[in-house]
Amino acid sequence: MRWHKKFKVLRCYILILGWLGILLLFLSYWRVESDSAHPPPPLVVNTGMQPMSGQVLQQDKPRSKKLRHQCNPPDRIQRHQEGVLPSQYELIGVLIAFRHGDRGPLLPVSNLSSINCGHKSYGTPLYKKYVSDILNTSKTNTYINFVGPFMKYPLLPPPSKCNIGHLTPQGVAQHLQLGKVLKEVYSDELNLIGIKQELDDIVVYSTKYRRTFQSLLAFLYAFLPGFNISKIRIRDGKGVSFCENECHCDKIDFYDQKYEQERQDYRKSHPGVMDLVRRLSPLIKASPTADDITNPRVMQDALLSYVCHGASLPCNEGKCVRVEEVTSLISYADWEGKQKRTSAQRKAAKLKSYGMLKNIMLSIDGMIGEGKPRVVVYSGHDKTLKYLLDSLSIPNYPLPHYASRLILEVYHNSTNLQDIHQRSNYFFRVVYNGKDITKLIPFCGTITLKQLKFGGVKRGSINLCSLGNLENYLKPQVYFKEFNAASFKAACRK
Numbered sequence: 001m002r003w004h005k006k007f008k009v010l011r012c013y014i015l016i017l018g019w020l021g022i023l024l025l026f027l028s029y030w031r032v033e034s035d036s037a038h039p040p041p042p043l044v045v046n047t048g049m050q051p052m053s054g055q056v057l058q059q060d061k062p063r064s065k066k067l068r069h070q071c072n073p074p075d076r077i078q079r080h081q082e083g084v085l086p087s088q089y090e091l092i093g094v095l096i097a098f099r100h101g102d103r104g105p106l107l108p109v110s111n112l113s114s115i116n117c118g119h120k121s122y123g124t125p126l127y128k129k130y131v132s133d134i135l136n137t138s139k140t141n142t143y144i145n146f147v148g149p150f151m152k153y154p155l156l157p158p159p160s161k162c163n164i165g166h167l168t169p170q171g172v173a174q175h176l177q178l179g180k181v182l183k184e185v186y187s188d189e190l191n192l193i194g195i196k197q198e199l200d201d202i203v204v205y206s207t208k209y210r211r212t213f214q215s216l217l218a219f220l221y222a223f224l225p226g227f228n229i230s231k232i233r234i235r236d237g238k239g240v241s242f243c244e245n246e247c248h249c250d251k252i253d254f255y256d257q258k259y260e261q262e263r264q265d266y267r268k269s270h271p272g273v274m275d276l277v278r279r280l281s282p283l284i285k286a287s288p289t290a291d292d293i294t295n296p297r298v299m300q301d302a303l304l305s306y307v308c309h310g311a312s313l314p315c316n317e318g319k320c321v322r323v324e325e326v327t328s329l330i331s332y333a334d335w336e337g338k339q340k341r342t343s344a345q346r347k348a349a350k351l352k353s354y355g356m357l358k359n360i361m362l363s364i365d366g367m368i369g370e371g372k373p374r375v376v377v378y379s380g381h382d383k384t385l386k387y388l389l390d391s392l393s394i395p396n397y398p399l400p401h402y403a404s405r406l407i408l409e410v411y412h413n414s415t416n417l418q419d420i421h422q423r424s425n426y427f428f429r430v431v432y433n434g435k436d437i438t439k440l441i442p443f444c445g446t447i448t449l450k451q452l453k454f455g456g457v458k459r460g461s462i463n464l465c466s467l468g469n470l471e472n473y474l475k476p477q478v479y480f481k482e483f484n485a486a487s488f489k490a491a492c493r494k
């Protein structure tokens with residue numbers, strides 16, 4: 001009898017503990033999912049809401065947050081959902097594509113010479129150490145093999161002068177930070193690369209711009225254990241979409257023009273925004289005789305050269321650009337970037353990144369078959385990331401800010417003991433600026449693992465896509481189906 005009573009009490013305890021557990025799990029999960037104070041911002045699902053026509057956009061968020069997002073200062077670059085899987089999934093390789101860091105404007109702007117582009121980055125101890133180390137390294141024999149076709153490129157941007165389209169010290173600092181963050185994940189924690197590298201364990205590409213090359217140097221300096229470059233060769237990425245073969249395609253122009261026309265239409269339907277651009281143009285132009293700036297994206301880019309470097313916004317005859325006007329343009333550019341009226345944008349992107357996707361698949365085959373490469377890095381542009389995201393049919397994503405990163409992680413499910421090397425035991429996931437976007441890839445039919453909190457890192461839900469799905473997607477008859485074609489050549493025919 002007494003035993004029975006004890007049992008009842010015990011059951012009661014277990015019940016209470018169980019409920020407490022569930023409550024705790026719920027709380028921690030909720031904390032993970034709603035942690036909006038930290039970057040990156042959640043991927044916003046398009047609600048179909050249009051910014052107000054005929055009027056300047058209303059701000060929906062604190063202005064500083066929007067500007068911080070665009071400028072992406074180094075302290076904002078933190079680990080988020082990279083490399084977070086239960087240990088039964090062994091990471092066998094990563095492919096990292098990133099945008100270069102902060103740069104000067106793409107066209108001359110008023111008062112450019114008085115903007116200090118070394119603002120807050122140049123002269124910090126970290127920057128100084130980097131400068132002296134990289135200068136030292138550049139004098140060694142290994143450096144010549146390491147940089148290959150980039151031998152003549154300057155190692156560093158100018159200390160404070162803002163040059164048109166050139167990287168800034170802030171851009172270097174962003175990539176030092178990104179390299180450090182990803183080293184902690186992929187090298188220190190997941191052991192993907194160690195001090196002992198062999199040739200082709202790491203494959204790196206850069207486009208032939210100073211800003212992408214200098215970004216890559218800073219990244220590798222922080223990312224490689226001991227910055228040992230003896231077994232690494234930087235390769236020419238062959239253009240913004242890193243395409244080596246099956247690249248030339250006459251049909252691309254057609255889709256690009258169609259997409260451009262759509263953008264013109266969006267702008268026509270937002271006279272308020274166009275008005276704003278017209279009003280700001282005389283304040284921003286480098287000289288009264290320069291061409292007017294009429295494109296909101298170009299205007300936003302010009303304005304970022306002031307706001308990202310702590311410079312005051314330009315004035316003319318007592319009229320000054322206001323911060324609210326900058327955020328309005330950013331809101332518009334974001335909105336416009338998310339519009340996908342027809343498939344023109346995606347089709348153009350698919351044709352442009354077919355070569356790169358096939359190259360990615362080849363690297364993955366190598367990771368599975370020979371265990372190398374273990375890391376592939378593409379140092380590119382916002383367009384590089386946009387083409388990839390569009391060709392994976394990601395429905396909605398924030399446009400890539402400076403030093404944005406798009407990472408594809410390849411895993412082996414090592415619990416499945418039968419046929420260890422079977423293709424079906426390999427998976428991948430895609431993480432964009434720290435956010436797992438695997439479940440947004442339409443061809444994935446994702447597998448969701450719920451891993452809550454582990455080792456002090458916020459993890460949230462984790463998704464995997466089986467490698468077979470990607471392989472299948474890249475089959476010409478599947479990939480080019482929406483072109484009514486079964487090959488790149490046929491899809492490109494005019």
Ligand SMILES: *[C@@H]1O[C@H](CO)[C@@H](O)[C@H](O)[C@H]1NC(C)=O
Nearest residue numbers: 129132133134135136137139
């Ligand atoms: C740079 O190289 C020189 C000579 O090889 C060495 O004396 C110096 O300590 C190095 N500096 C750094 C910061 O590694």
Ligand SMILES: *[C@@H]1O[C@H](CO)[C@@H](O)[C@H](O)[C@H]1NC(C)=O
Nearest residue numbers: 195196197198226228230231
């Ligand atoms: C760099 O790596 C190579 C090859 O793994 C190795 O032989 C060499 O000792 C390393 N150098 C340093 C300074 O660690």
Ligand SMILES: *[C@@H]1O[C@H](CO)[C@@H](O)[C@H](O)[C@H]1NC(C)=O
Nearest residue numbers: 111114311312313314315316
């Ligand atoms: C140019 O920049 C300087 C220094 O920031 C500032 O004092 C000046 O007002 C600016 N001139 C214009 C036309 O914005």
Ligand SMILES: *[C@@H]1O[C@H](CO)[C@@H](O)[C@H](O)[C@H]1NC(C)=O
Nearest residue numbers: 413414415416417427447464
């Ligand atoms: C990994 O393998 C285990 C054992 O076969 C299996 O239970 C699990 O579902 C596999 N994971 C995935 C994502 O398929």
